[in-house]
Amino acid sequence: MNVMMLLEMANAAFPERAAFTDGSSGESFTYAELFEAARHRAASVRASGANRLVKLDVSNLATPLSLFTSAWAGVPFVPLNYRLTDAEIEALLKRVTPAYLVTQADRVKTLGSVDQVNAIACADFLDPSQHSEAVAGEWSMDPDEVAVLLFTSGTTGEPKAAVLRHKHLVSYILSSVEFASASEEEASLVCVPPYHIAGIAAVMSSVYSGRHVIQLPNFTAVEWVRLARQHKVTSAFVVPTMLARIVELLEAEGSATADMPHLNSLAYGGGKMPLSVIEKAMKFFPNTDFSNAYGLTETSSTICVLGPEEHRETAVSSDPLIRRRLVSVGRALPGVEIEIRDDEGKLLEAGGRGEIYVRGEQVSGEYEGRGAVTDADGWFPTRDAGSMDEEGYLFLEGRADDVIVRGGENLSPGEIEDVMLTHAGVADAAVVGIPDEQWGEAVAAVVVAKPGASIDIEALKTMINQQLRSSRVPAVIALWPELPYNETGKLLRRVVKAELSKP
Amino acid sequence: MAELKTGGRFKSAVCTAEIMVVSAPAGDVDLTCGGVAMLDSAADAADGGEIHPDHAVGVAIGKRYINEEETLEVLCVKNGDGGLAVAGQLLLQKDTKKLPKTD
Numbered sequence: 001m002n003v004m005m006l007l008e009m010a011n012a013a014f015p016e017r018a019a020f021t022d023g024s025s026g027e028s029f030t031y032a033e034l035f036e037a038a039r040h041r042a043a044s045v046r047a048s049g050a051n052r053l054v055k056l057d058v059s060n061l062a063t064p065l066s067l068f069t070s071a072w073a074g075v076p077f078v079p080l081n082y083r084l085t086d087a088e089i090e091a092l093l094k095r096v097t098p099a100y101l102v103t104q105a106d107r108v109k110t111l112g113s114v115d116q117v118n119a120i121a122c123a124d125f126l127d128p129s130q131h132s133e134a135v136a137g138e139w140s141m142d143p144d145e146v147a148v149l150l151f152t153s154g155t156t157g158e159p160k161a162a163v164l165r166h167k168h169l170v171s172y173i174l175s176s177v178e179f180a181s182a183s184e185e186e187a188s189l190v191c192v193p194p195y196h197i198a199g200i201a202a203v204m205s206s207v208y209s210g211r212h213v214i215q216l217p218n219f220t221a222v223e224w225v226r227l228a229r230q231h232k233v234t235s236a237f238v239v240p241t242m243l244a245r246i247v248e249l250l251e252a253e254g255s256a257t258a259d260m261p262h263l264n265s266l267a268y269g270g271g272k273m274p275l276s277v278i279e280k281a282m283k284f285f286p287n288t289d290f291s292n293a294y295g296l297t298e299t300s301s302t303i304c305v306l307g308p309e310e311h312r313e314t315a316v317s318s319d320p321l322i323r324r325r326l327v328s329v330g331r332a333l334p335g336v337e338i339e340i341r342d343d344e345g346k347l348l349e350a351g352g353r354g355e356i357y358v359r360g361e362q363v364s365g366e367y368e369g370r371g372a373v374t375d376a377d378g379w380f381p382t383r384d385a386g387s388m389d390e391e392g393y394l395f396l397e398g399r400a401d402d403v404i405v406r407g408g409e410n411l412s413p414g415e416i417e418d419v420m421l422t423h424a425g426v427a428d429a430a431v432v433g434i435p436d437e438q439w440g441e442a443v444a445a446v447v448v449a450k451p452g453a454s455i456d457i458e459a460l461k462t463m464i465n466q467q468l469r470s471s472r473v474p475a476v477i478a479l480w481p482e483l484p485y486n487e488t489g490k491l492l493r494r495v496v497k498a499e500l501s502k503p
Numbered sequence: 504m505a506e507l508k509t510g511g512r513f514k515s516a517v518c519t520a521e522i523m524v525v526s527a528p529a530g531d532v533d534l535t536c537g538g539v540a541m542l543d544s545a546a547d548a549a550d551g552g553e554i555h556p557d558h559a560v561g562v563a564i565g566k567r568y569i570n571e572e573e574t575l576e577v578l579c580v581k582n583g584d585g586g587l588a589v590a591g592q593l594l595l596q597k598d599t600k601k602l603p604k605t606d
Contacts, residue, residue: 001509001510001523005523007581008580009564009565009580012564012580012581012582013564013565138545141511141512141523141544142510143508143510145510166510167509167510170510174525174578176598179565180565181562311567402543
């Protein structure tokens with residue numbers, strides 16, 4: 001079992017199809033070209049003596065080539081975040097030597113001087129004339145070999161390297177994608193960064209389904225819309241902040257619909273989607289299927305999906321319990337099990353709020369140097385808080401670490417945010433705990449007003465008090481122009497917390 | 504007869520077919536293609552041998568095949584003219600459920 005098998009099959013079944021196109025340079029290659037290039041580059045990597053292949057650059061053709069080359073050569077693929085500082089990058093690089101580093105031309109000299117780093121520019125990595133004519137022999141079939149090491153963003157302390165083995169990634173693709181299911185006209189616009197698990201999953205699932213990938217290296221709404229129209233894109237994945245920007249741009253364009261008749265499916269995930277954004281998006285893309293995906297690095301990407309049918313059914317249901325499912329992340333994929341447990345690890349009944357546990361072939365739950373954090377039965381504690389209804393729909397409540405402990409009572413920010421978001425003037429909301437002498441922690445909140453709306457803070461508190469216990473009413477509610485999100489759509493709660501904790 | 508491990512790869516002795524084991528019962532399994540025992544993918548090609556006429560149903564790349572008890576599942580990774588069987592019983596093509604695209 002090896003990730004290379006996915007490309008081997010694509011190369012056997014549809015070698016001449018366009019596989020990847022770099023949306024910024026326009027360069028592209030077919031599955032046959034990608035396969036042949038991987039065969040040669042794997043020989044270069046093996047000859048270098050490196051035991052990791054590191055990629056440090058925006059999405060480009062070197063992204064899929066690096067992934068498959070590493071699988072063929074039998075060394076883990078390590079995509080690094082190019083937005084980190086030089087010092088942070090060097091520190092991570094030193095943890096994965098001896099390394100074959102594929103990177104931006106202007107970094108080759110500096111990072112190539114790091115001990116046991118063999119650096120090459122992306123353009124040279126792609127250029128056959130820069131490599132010998134040697135080809136690599138067979139790839140390993142050992143399913144337990146490490147395919148990818150992915151540094152998690154590590155909001156506290158040193159970043160951890162999640163370990164994904166070939167068996168995890170291949171299981172994920174085999175259980176979620178049908179081979180050659182895409183027609184030749186299908187094109188997917190990929191704008192998540194290559195160091196994100198969704199970026200790696202996009203490469204593998206597109207190859208296995210035979211879907212042409214259009215890469216958008218640096219997301220802007222203008223570029224996204226331009227490429228979607230130019231390449232007649234049929235599917236895309238975005239994080240909530242990206243969809244919000246796209247919707248804003250379309251609103252500014254002033255037409256009723258998005259003028260992207262080819263866009264059949266639009267998936268989103270990676271953070272909480274504000275209801276107002278998804279509702280507007282559904283109006284701009286009336287014929288597009290929406291899916292909400294939830295997954296983690298440690299689970300090889302998606303574990304839960306709210307599909308297009310469910311989007312349509314829940315949106316028009318008169319039953320409030322069913323309509324609420326529009327803000328859920330749907331149900332577990334086949335082969336994935338999900339449980340909600342309390343602080344003591346006891347299984348909760350439907351509707352109970354606790355920590356999300358997951359189990360399945362695609363779940364790794366392992367970090368380099370620390371081993372697997374799964375329990376004896378294979379369950380991985382996600383550190384995400386949530387609840388599941390009777391039909392198995394999963395509702396996210398933020399990170400388990402974000403739970404506010406006020407006077408010994410555990411409060412979930414998500415529960416309070418959900419109520420605040422039902423206020424007519426509130427576009428976005430964040431609730432955090434701040435230090436408090438009397439209670440240990442006090443509830444504090446930030447709201448963002450909808451354009452043109454004004455929010456009466458006292459009236460908002462009254463509204464929360466009418467729906468939740470008084471302990472959940474924020475002591476402080478600040479009004480901000482926007483909330484801080486990272487580039488992949490994750491709310492930076494520590495920033496909100498730090499700001500609100502200032503005396 | 505061979506022990507089939509998840510992720511293990513086998514090739515036909517009588518046609519071009521290759522498969523990967525997705526799931527398998529413990530112990531030795533009499534897996535054949537074209538009526539002849541399959542070989543480990545690393546083994547040398549067998550010479551001669553023909554597809555048994557009762558086993559000439561073919562396999563298609565990307566399709567999954569299961570036994571009736573659903574204890575064995577394999578993925579075809581290379582097309583071939585032979586059919587897959589366990590202890591003489593032809594495997595069935597598995598229906599796959601279409602899932603929404605998420606990435």
